[in-house]
Amino acid sequence: MAVEFYPESVNEYFSFESSTFEKDKSRRSHNRYAVKKTIFEGTTELQLDYLFFQAKRKRKEMLVVLIPTISGVSALERSVARYFSNRGMDVIVPVAFETEIIFDENTVKYMDRGFLRPVAQTKLMVEELRAKTNYKKTFVLGASQGGIRTSMLLGYDLGFDKAYTFVAGGDFPKLYAETTVKSLIEFRKNHMNALGLTDVADYEKYLRDNLSFDPKVSCSKRKAKMKMLVATKDTSVPTSTQYSLWKACGEPDLIEVKGGHVKGVLKMYSKRKEVLKYFLEE
Helix, strand or coil: CCCCCCCCCHEEEECCCCEEEEEECCCCCEEEEEEEEEEEECCEEEEEEEEEEEEECCCCCCCEEEECCCCCHHHHHHHHHHHHHHCCCEEEECCCCCCCCCCCCCCCHHHHHHHHHHHHHHHHHHHHHHHCCCCEEEEEEEEEEHHHHHHHHCCCCCCEEEEEEECCCHHHHHHHHHHHCCHHHHHHHHHHHHHHHHHHHHHHHHHHHCCCHHHHHHHCCCCCCEEEECCCCCCCCCHHHHHHHCCCCCCCCEEECCHHHHHHHHHHHHHHHHHHHHHHCC
């Protein structure tokens, strides 16, 4: 089965109309909206969802883009989003759009498309929000898959001022070959079966030869200031891939945590005050 549309650039994605903002919760410090936006991938319509925490009293005209983990928009993202909106900053949380994967000779193309979609999703929403509000600063952060996608975003001219990632890895071939995340182990097994491979080392080499997209390449082009947190005993996003991404990003400020993946992800909550301070520093 051929891939119907294989985009090479985020500029191949576009939207005709503004998003719909439906208020679903009101707090003393902010209104929360469920946002829906239709974008086009070739002739295919994709409906994308977001949560938007609009601060009522803006100390600063600032926008925070918070990219969720592989688990989606959980209590972690909602808590961190509320923290920033309580302090006068608007927060947009893109809900991940899942790309259907068919295991055949075109699987790597579906994977590449799946990596590019969140970049296009974030780009179009940020542009729309900036058209509504004259934000003086825009920040981006995320943990795990959210951190990986954050680093991917930095290679595009989206005008981010600062970024903060938690347990984000680069080198997708190595990550997919070595990860201990159950869903990705199943993915690896199915993909290897479709390719007729039995050795994980051969699978890693296949991905290295055929997969186009990698956060290391994107992050190497970054203009935004950046901080990264690495977990030294991570097997979900193997620690070696985290250091690999850190080097590719130009070795920005680094925080090392002794522990595994979950501990590293939860640091996005426990270090939220530190992240805010970093964002506000001149």
